[in-house]
Amino acid sequence: MKPSISILHPGFYTTVQDNGREGYALLGVPQSGAMDKHAFMIANAILNNTPGAAMLECTLLGPTIVFNHDINFVITGSNAGATLDGAQVMEGVPVLAKAKQVLKMSKISGGSRSYLAFAGGLYSQNILGSKSWYYPLTPQGKLSVGMELPLGISRYGASKNAHLKMQSQSGVINSSMATIKVYRGPEFSKLTYNQQQQLSNHVFTVSNLWNRMAIQLVEILPNALKSIYTSPVIPGTVQLTPSGKLIILMNDCQTTGGYPRVLQVVDSDLNKLAQMQQGSQFLLCVT
């Protein structure tokens, strides 16, 4: 029997993610891929997986799964309060699960996303060069009860003496107020001096509209900017709508947009944004 896992409870919003799709933006296909790339890379490194091996990205509430085979796994990113047949599972430490054991993840704390990776990676069909789920491009949009996900061939153990030392786990924020570094966007110069000042060194709050496509902020920046000709956007592009809403585009964003692009988030700080949720606050810092 090929190694696999079965889903007993899907969690709040759990998807399969890898490094995402490259080469199809010109057809309007979103990039997708793991939101917190740091937590994603660490999980694969710990299990000696290939760097882009697919895993589960869990949001707010993790899934409950049963192993159909003896499998090494690891959880990275935010704390998921996981137990394996009742025994506590530490984040960042690989664990060997025996066949029929049940891994239960609970409410995610310290951030909004945890990553559950398996030695050998999740093995599913590549669609346009990626295993990342994005409905309806891929047949599934999120995990559901009863799904069985096959796993790939594991090389775990091939480098037994490997040792991973790290200062922080991921984009998980430990200090009271995170700083998000941003560049000036293509339309930044069209803002007035005052508006430019309001975007730098001010505190912003994540609204209830946050998902894999975008994070909308609570604070409003009144403006009279004209809409632009529909133009390219990428994850990290910050759009300003006519009503003053600031929208930070994330991994599943469209490839083009017509709102002025006032800022662009420094790539490595997207990992911090990936761990935020409604009510999270941060300082914007224009570099």
Add this chain to the structure above:
Amino acid sequence: MCQYDFHICRLGDYSLLIQIDSTPSKDLLNWLLIKKGDLSKLFNAEVVHTYNELLLKDCISITTNIDSLINQVSALLNVRVSNNDCNGVVHQIPVCYSSLYTPDLEEYALQVKRTIPEIIKIHTNREYPIYFLGFLPGFPYLENLDARLHLDRKSVPSRSIARGSVAIGGTQTGIYPQDSPGGWHVIGRTPISLFDATKAKPSLFNAGDTITFYAINEREYEKIAMSNNL
């Protein structure tokens, strides 16, 4: 022969954005398509273009000398284009303009003050060049909609516009390749599949192609839809 002024800046840590100092036009589209091909060949990078911008994706790494990269890009863009004709494919797309598939058609007809046969005649009477794909996988940005059919987008977007819907938003017409929320007025539906992610060439359309529409009735629609599913 044509030449455009442009401005190059970075977009994020890894990409370059080229902004062309010109309003959108068919000539600019042809120029963009030629330059896009040259850029992706030279830098082995993914290039996304829109009405008047080019995005050179992930062309910057930590070892890149930015100034020399920008000089290289500028030199390439300054090479004069001699043959400015791109021969795209012409797609003839069947559309059923029937209220069976279009909850918006009658309301739209009232608002533009045209009868439904008039709308069909005007909409099928033009060639629409595809400027680029965006918004959804395989969604074509089309130009050249007759001014008599222009109508501002709905103030409240529809929750779900069905796959294949042919719609009008502002001065543009377009086709939804998949179910999606949207603020455009749906005037018809095509039974043709526009995007299939399992195919080597997933998109029926490419930038530079041209679309024309022709009207079919409900029976013809069902017949084509059936044969697609086989």
